Amino acid sequence: MAILKERVFSNNEIEAWNTVLATHEKTRKKQVVDIFHSGLTTLNIQAVIIPHLQEINDTLKKKSGFKGVYVKGLEDGKSFYSMLAKRLFPIGNFIRNKSDLSYTPEPDMIHDLYGHIPFLIDIEYAEFCQKFGKTACMFINDDKKFHQFERFFWFTIEFGLIKTVDGPRAFGAGIASSIGECEFSLSSKPEVIDFDIDKIINQEFRIDQMQKRLFILESKAQLYECIPELVDKVNISEK
Numbered sequence: 001m002a003i004l005k006e007r008v009f010s011n012n013e014i015e016a017w018n019t020v021l022a023t024h025e026k027t028r029k030k031q032v033v034d035i036f037h038s039g040l041t042t043l044n045i046q047a048v049i050i051p052h053l054q055e056i057n058d059t060l061k062k063k064s065g066f067k068g069v070y071v072k073g074l075e076d077g078k079s080f081y082s083m084l085a086k087r088l089f090p091i092g093n094f095i096r097n098k099s100d101l102s103y104t105p106e107p108d109m110i111h112d113l114y115g116h117i118p119f120l121i122d123i124e125y126a127e128f129c130q131k132f133g134k135t136a137c138m139f140i141n142d143d144k145k146f147h148q149f150e151r152f153f154w155f156t157i158e159f160g161l162i163k164t165v166d167g168p169r170a171f172g173a174g175i176a177s178s179i180g181e182c183e184f185s186l187s188s189k190p191e192v193i194d195f196d197i198d199k200i201i202n203q204e205f206r207i208d209q210m211q212k213r214l215f216i217l218e219s220k221a222q223l224y225e226c227i228p229e230l231v232d233k234v235n236i237s238e239k
């Protein structure tokens, strides 16, 4: 992990940020779980301006002890979970090209800062992420078992859905930040399966297409309380 300084963003990048967030601001309220919106409001993350990470971190530190740090792009799994264990969250220090807003080669500011960071304001969510990072690191030398933690993260924190009194909502930051995937995940197109640890840790995922199979949580508590069971399932699994 190499921690980078804040960059001056190009006009192209600023325009991409403005355009994507302005679109999301019109629709996300009815699509994404409540803690995401609380985080956006508390951190004052808006379409009109790219926030300074230092200001985000000042609030984040007070709320949950997490800290966002700029990195080049995609952190490999082992580095990523080690960072979570230390309450650090990596943020790609660039913004996708405005000529193709639905594509980013690696996680960028829209995915990391807009998609992930607002969730980390929530104390229980932040606790879960740290605990998950620590636990995944216990399996760092066992590639198969470690990959099961990656699958679990993918189908919950990145691309999870959740049941609410108002109907299904996106829980994953990958869905919340994406152009198109939010609408797709809440449509009748994907297969939606009730949260099931066994199924999730054995479900392979693709990073290059919309998620055709998704898992839906009954509640936030179902996720936050599941780590002991997850460890048991990973330990007895042979795959």
Ligand SMILES: [Fe+2]
Pocket: 107, 111, 116, 158, 173, 174
């Ligand atoms: Fe992500």
